Amino acid sequence: MMKRAAGTDRTIRSLAGLSGASSSRVLNLAAIAEAEANNPGHREAPFFDSPVLNAAIIVKHRLRADEVDLFEQRRAIATKVIFPFERTDLRAGGRSLFVGQLYFESMLQDIGNYSEKIGMVRDLEALRILDKLPSLDPFLLREHLLTHDIAPHPCYFAISNADQERMFDYVVKEMRQLTSLALSRKTTRRETSTSKMVEALLSNSGLERLEPLRLTLQLEAKAFDDGVFSWRGFLYYKWSLEQHWPNIVKVLRHISAIRPLGKLDHDQIVFLNAMKRRLILGVKENTDDVRKILAVYNDAYSKLIVDHDPRVFREFLLSAPELFLELGEKIGAISHVTSFWQYRFPSDAPRLADGDELMSIFQDFGQSFGTAARIAA
Numbered sequence: 001m002m003k004r005a006a007g008t009d010r011t012i013r014s015l016a017g018l019s020g021a022s023s024s025r026v027l028n029l030a031a032i033a034e035a036e037a038n039n040p041g042h043r044e045a046p047f048f049d050s051p052v053l054n055a056a057i058i059v060k061h062r063l064r065a066d067e068v069d070l071f072e073q074r075r076a077i078a079t080k081v082i083f084p085f086e087r088t089d090l091r092a093g094g095r096s097l098f099v100g101q102l103y104f105e106s107m108l109q110d111i112g113n114y115s116e117k118i119g120m121v122r123d124l125e126a127l128r129i130l131d132k133l134p135s136l137d138p139f140l141l142r143e144h145l146l147t148h149d150i151a152p153h154p155c156y157f158a159i160s161n162a163d164q165e166r167m168f169d170y171v172v173k174e175m176r177q178l179t180s181l182a183l184s185r186k187t188t189r190r191e192t193s194t195s196k197m198v199e200a201l202l203s204n205s206g207l208e209r210l211e212p213l214r215l216t217l218q219l220e221a222k223a224f225d226d227g228v229f230s231w232r233g234f235l236y237y238k239w240s241l242e243q244h245w246p247n248i249v250k251v252l253r254h255i256s257a258i259r260p261l262g263k264l265d266h267d268q269i270v271f272l273n274a275m276k277r278r279l280i281l282g283v284k285e286n287t288d289d290v291r292k293i294l295a296v297y298n299d300a301y302s303k304l305i306v307d308h309d310p311r312v313f314r315e316f317l318l319s320a321p322e323l324f325l326e327l328g329e330k331i332g333a334i335s336h337v338t339s340f341w342q343y344r345f346p347s348d349a350p351r352l353a354d355g356d357e358l359m360s361i362f363q364d365f366g367q368s369f370g371t372a373a374r375i376a377a
Contacts, residue, residue, distance in 0.1 A: 024135045024335050027058040030084055032156060041153035048123045050112035057082040060136060060336070061098075062343060070101040076364040077340065079131040083111060099131040126150055133329075134336040134368040139233035140328025143321060154229065159236060164202045170239045171198045177305045178213075201232055217314040227317030233324060234297040237331050241290060244338055248287065251341045252280050258345075260355035268355055275362040282369035283337060286330040293327045333368035340365075 029047060033055045036042035048054040061080035068074060078101070084094040097107050105124065114120050129144050130136065138157035145152065159167070172194055179194040200209040207228060214224040255276055264272065300316035303309050344361070345351040353361070 024137045024332065025060045025339065027130070027136045027141070028160075029053075029156070030055050030057050032158075036155045039153070039155055042155055045151065045153040047152040047156045048126060049119065050114060050123055052083060053081070053108075053112050053123055055084070057084065057094075058130060058136065062340060067098070070098060072102065074360055076360050077336070079127070081108075081127070099127045122150065133332065135328070135332030137236070137328060137332060137335075139229075139236060139324055140332050142229075143324040143328065146321075147325070154225075157229070159202060159232065163236070166243075167202060167236065167239050168198060170242070171202065171235050174235060174238075174301075175201070201228065201235070217310050217317070219314060219317070223318060227320065230317055230320030230324065233328075234294065234320065237290070237327055238294055238297070240331060240335065241287075241294070244335060247338045247342065248283065248334060251338045252283060254341065254345065254351060255280060258351050258353070258358065260358050261352055262354050264355045268359075272355060272359060272362070275359065275366060279337070279362055279365050279369070282366070283334055286334050286369065290327060290330050290334070293323055293330075296323065333365075336368055337365050 033042070046054045048056075059080045059082065061078055063071075063076060063078050067078070071078070079099040080096055081099065082094045082096045095111060097104060097111070101107075105120070108114075108124070108127075109120060112120065112123065125148060126145065129148060129150075130141070133140060133144060138159065142157045175194050175197050179197060196209055197213075200207060207225060210224075210228065214221070217224070217227075219227060260272065297316065297320075300313045303312035340361070344353075
């Protein structure tokens with residue numbers, strides 16, 4: 001079979017401002033490798049077996065017109081893997097390929113420096129998992145990989161510095177009652193303790209500052225570390241939903257109102273309208289489900305704060321990962337719809353697209369909600 005080389009990708013320059021970890025759209029393994037250079041866990045439990053792939057940048061990417069033909073089946077979004085020429089200077093550019101494109105395995109074998117094809121098995125499985133996910137948020141990613149017995153070190157699943165900064169004030173409000181229970185004296189001391197707790201909770205380092213809480217919850221160190229990751233995830237999803245809700249409402253209105261350019265026949269119009277209705281319903285149903293799952297967290301946390309009973313919250317932390325797959329998939333699908341729509345149709349530009357493009361976009365959205373097959377039937 002003819003092999004193709006990965007293409008040179010100068011668009012990596014636009015990623016030069018990325019900071020250390022994952023976001024819903026980007027998994028920046030290059031920055032993580034740089035930040036965790038002295039962490040033996042990063043080397044001993046890598047995300048990918050190939051050192052080259054383990055220093056790549058993975059992006060959920062909207063396909064351009066000249067990229068659609070790289071795939072056997074039409075799609076609007078693909079998972080792009082970028083290999084920087086210089087890990088410490090992204091402005092130098094890099095090579096890239098898409099997961100699942102034509103000749104993908106042969107290209108990956110060449111660029112990943114695999115000695116034999118069997119050595120690619122784990123990395124291929126991990127890449128295909130990433131490609132199926134609607135989002136690259138660290139919590140959803142971790143739980144999906146674990147279900148396939150792929151367990152990279154926790155350093156790969158940190159919240160990005162930018163998201164930590166945006167979340168900080170929100171989480172401070174959430175934690176203020178908790179520190180008030182422990183420190184009922186001076187307000188300034190409570191505020192300082194709350195800030196320190198939030199810093200420890202949102203980062204992978206400094207968990208020793210949460211030791212009093214671990215003792216209160218009567219958890220072993222490993223169970224507590226896993227529980228804190230889950231707690232961080234629920235706070236992240238609560239914050240995400242609150243932050244994105246106005247955009248969700250706006251995008252649903254735009255989807256309902258958009259009309260394709262050019263003429264469509266009757267069957268195309270019926271199909272397109274059915275896809276729009278099903279998509280809007282899917283977003284609303286997912287949002288309702290997300291709120292129900294978050295209510296489980298809210299109830300458990302309330303038992304700890306209001307009733308001063310740590311047992312329910314302890315059990316919640318132990319069982320929280322079971323809720324993560326559903327929660328992450330649902331909020332990831334919602335985030336995918338809103339972020340892509342705003343990227344494709346900026347607020348300062350007219351929303352224009354032909355029928356084929358809209359159907360491609362809606363089909364891609366529908367796959368995130370499991371609706372595409374039902375509509376086609």
